[in-house]
Amino acid sequence: MAYCQHIGVEFMFINDVEQCQWIRQKFETPGVMQFSLEEKRTLLARMIRSTRFEEFLQRKWSSEKRFGLEGCESLIPALKTIIDKSSQSGVENVIMGMPHRGRLNVLANVIRKELEQIFCQFESKLEAADEGSGDVKYHLGMYHKRMNRVSDRQITLSLMANPSHLEAVDPVVQGKTKAEQFYCGDTEGKRVMSILLHGDAAFAGQGIVYETFHLSDLPSYTTHGTVHVVVNNQVCYRRNGHNEMDEPMFTQPLMYKQIKKQKGVLKMFAEKLITEGVVTTQAYEEEVAQYDKICEEAYTRSKDEKILHIKHWLDSPWPEFFKLDGQPKTMSCPPTGISEEELGHIGNIAASVPVEDFTIHGGLSRILKGRANMVGQRVCDWALGEYMAFGSLLKEGIHVRLSGQDVERGTFSHRHHVLHDQNVDKRICIPMNYISPDQAPYTVCNSSLSEYGVLGFELGFAMASPNALVLWEAQFGDFHNTAQCIIDQFISSGQAKWVRQNGIVLLLPHGMEGMGPEHSSARPERFLQMCNDDPDVFPKLSEDFAVRQLYDCNWIVVNCSTPANFFHVLRRQILQPFRKPLIVFTPKSLLRHPEAKSSFDDMLPDTNFKRIIPDDGPAAVSPEEVKRVVFCTGKIYYELTRERKNRGLDDSVAVVRIEQLSPFPFDLVKAEADLYANADLVWCQEEHKNQGYYDYVKPRIRTTIGRSRPVWYAGREPAAAPATGNKQTHLTELQRLLDTAFDLEAFSGHV
Structure with missing residues (x-):
């Protein structure tokens, strides 16, 4: 270690004499750090590149924000030394995350991004060639495989794209690092490592830093150590304030008077080495001139770049995924069903304990027996x-x-993917890993009590490979709100900003069962508001319309009402020729609802996910006689059909389930509206009117029918909280919305 000033260590609180003694002996190693002549010259060359890069940008684009590294130019040689030493120790892949400050310099001088690609980012007249909205230059990432000259070994470097939320990328980096370790069999973190850079204020003040730390020792989340580099503004400084457009003298006049007098690190270091005879003045000036020439030549080349290719800035490329036998994939998705034999085999595994002398809980025996009975009944x-x-x-x-x-047991004790021996502590069995001798591994892992950190981690894991189904389940759907930053900044907009597809799946338990405001709503309205399909435009239909819609959307939002449809949408997530985030509003009461079961017939070959499920009862037999079509989604369907039957309205009211909310199934909704040409159209939901699906669905249904008929609402009144905490009030509200849905005179006479 090398210290600029004094440092202290607080360790006497540790209740372990051996650990305390180890710290006493090991922390301070006597002696001063020594560099060889060659190491000093290398450091000088790296300092020249770091410093002159910033000075070049300042000369060419003095009025552009770039969050430069002035005042902390030594970061570049520090990072390069870390990477050199890691490569010498056998590291093959380094994944990095950092905020804005110094990002362009790191891209240029550590990752070795082509300078002309960086410089052309400053060109205001540049045309965008690729899909998406793009992002500002100091948010972009990069992936590069090159030779490390110190170790003489190949090393892959990636800097993850990061939004303005300074530390949000931390868990994403850790997740991608874990995935790369997993796929290359690096069980000790010897070949793949991560480096995280922080500002001192953000490091101390952003809670996601600590959520990420708390993942470090969990077996399914550990990356076996991370190098953290804190760019401390109380040791170094920011010569231009927060950014190049800032005027720090407004608020810190005395500090910035001192900073203006401060001689740069490069100048001080060069003078020292010249005095020591390590380099000559001429050699130093020639090195500076040579790098300046490199920058000028790259600047000239950047003028020839008429079009910005954002794909040059991918931090997680999947080069082979988008082709099949060397040709681009077609816009089609095969059927997602599987054979009867396979259904039976997997079902029998789900009902078994494939390990000898393993004692399970008596209650679990009944659950497994119930599964075996369902398999026997083909449901x-x-x-x-x-x-x-x-x-x-x-x-x-x-x-x-x-x-x-x-998730191992399931919040509602329905899953039980990990079995625990009742007689041997920590002995477990995961039957899913006994399906086939050559199967892929199944990872099911209880996380720490974190949403922001864990969702970011899983997003990063899903970036590493398109050939994996990565799912994050919220304990209750509304718990996703503490991970909102990952959802807003990375998931919903990630492809538009960074041309980076991601197939992560969010499972969000949702439904109004009188459990109070914090255990009812997964806030569907928030996800639907961020969908990019146009409510006012009926899309052009084509043979590949359903798949093309998925390709064009920013994410997929579904609320499945049957196990078979849930089965299909999960398989479609992998079988479709691209990757999109999938948001699933999963049930709670339907987990054990006697009617929420599916026949094996609905999962056989040639079956697919149903974007809508039409009414298949008496109403569909004589559609011209139907007086009302109630569109709905999710759990409310079962309450609607029960109420319809109790009122004897099976012939008069059709209930249609919209299973895929976004992208909206315009074509299928039109077919249903046309079928019931004489009927009122009603949207029914159990959520409050200002929540749920109504504001999203209503304009799209009206566009579908050419605004020829009104779309009425049956549901709860607007409210501030997602649900009442009073069970009786809950039941009263439910009955009121059902009364509205089935009162066939309710909307008559209204325009």
Whole structure:
């Protein structure tokens, strides 16, 4: 270690004499750090590149924000030395995350991004060639494989794209690092490592830093150590204030008077080495002139770049994924069903304990017996439908990773993917890993009590490979709100900003069961508000319309009402020729609802995910006689059909389920509206009117029907909280919305 000033260590609180003694002996090693002549010259060359790069940008684009590194130019040689030493120790892949300050310099002088690509980012007249909105230059990432000259070994460097939320990238880096370690069999973190850079204020003040730290020792989340580099503004300084457009003298006049007098680190270091005879003045000036020439030549080349190719800035490329046999993939998705034999086999595994002398809990024995009975009857509930999807993908060589709080058992005790021996402590069995001898591994892992950190981690894991189904489940759907930054900055807009596809799946338990405001709503309205499909435009229909819609959307939002449809949407996530985030509003009461079961017939070959599920009862037999069509989604369907039956309205009212909310199934909704040409159209939801799906669905239905008929609302009144905490009030509200939905005179006479 080398210290600029004094340092102290607080360690006497540790209740371990051996550890305290180790710290006493090991912390301070006597002696001064010594560099060889060659090392000093290398440091000088790196300092020249770091410093002159910033000075070049300042000369050419003095009025542009770039969050430069002035005042901390020594960061570049520090990072390069870390990478050199890591490469010499066998590291093959380094994944980095950092905020804005110094990012362009790191891209240029550490990752070795082409300078002309960086300089052309400053060109205001540049045309965007690729899809998406793009992002500002100091948010972009990079991926580069090159030779490390010190170790003489190949090393892959990637700097992850990062939004303005300074530390948000921390768990994303850790997740991608874990995935790269997983796929190359690096169980000790010897070949793949991560480096995280922080500002001192953000490091201390942003809670996500500590959420990420708390993942470090969990087996399914550890990356076996991370190098943290803190760019401390109380040791170094920021010559231009927060950014180049700032005027720091407004608020820190005395400090910035001192900073203006401060001689730069490069100048001081060069003078010292010249005095020591390490380099001559001429050699130093020639090195400076040579790098300045490199920058000028790159600047000239950047003028020839008429078009910005954002794909040059990918931090996680999937070069082979978008082609099939060397040709671009077609815009089609094969059927997602599987064979009867496979359904039976996976179902039997789900109902078994494939390890000898393993004692399970008596209550679990009853659950497994229930699964066996369902397999015998060729039906599945929600948990078994999920098992079928996971198991079939594993059998096809697709890694499946399910993460979140209590996902191994399932928050509602429905999943039980990890069995615990009742007689031997910590002895477990994961039946899903016994489906086939050559299957992909299944990872199911209870997370720390974190949403922001864990969702970021899983997003990063999903970036590493398109051939994995990575899922994060919130304990209750509304718990995603503490991870909103990852959802807003990375998931919903990630492809538009960074041309980076991601197939992460969010499972968000949702439904109004009288459990109070914090355990009811996964806030569907927030996800739907961020969808990029146009409510006022009926899309052009084509043979590949359904798949093309998915390709054009920023994410997919579904609320499945049957286990079979859930099974299909999970398999479609992998079988479609691209990757999009998938938001699933999953059920709670439907997990054990006797009617929420699916026949194996709905999961056989040639079956697919149903974007809508039409009414298949008496109403569909004589559609011209139907007086009302109630469109709905999710759990409310079962309450609607029960109420319809109780009122004897099976002939008069059709209930249509919209299973895929976004992208909106304009074509199928039009077919249903046309079928029931004489009927009122009603949207029914259990959520409050200012929440749920109504504001999203209503304009799209009206566009679908050419605004020829009104779309009425049946649901709860607007409210501030997502749900009442009073069970009786909950039931009263439910009955009121059902009364509205089935009062066939309710909307008559209204215009």
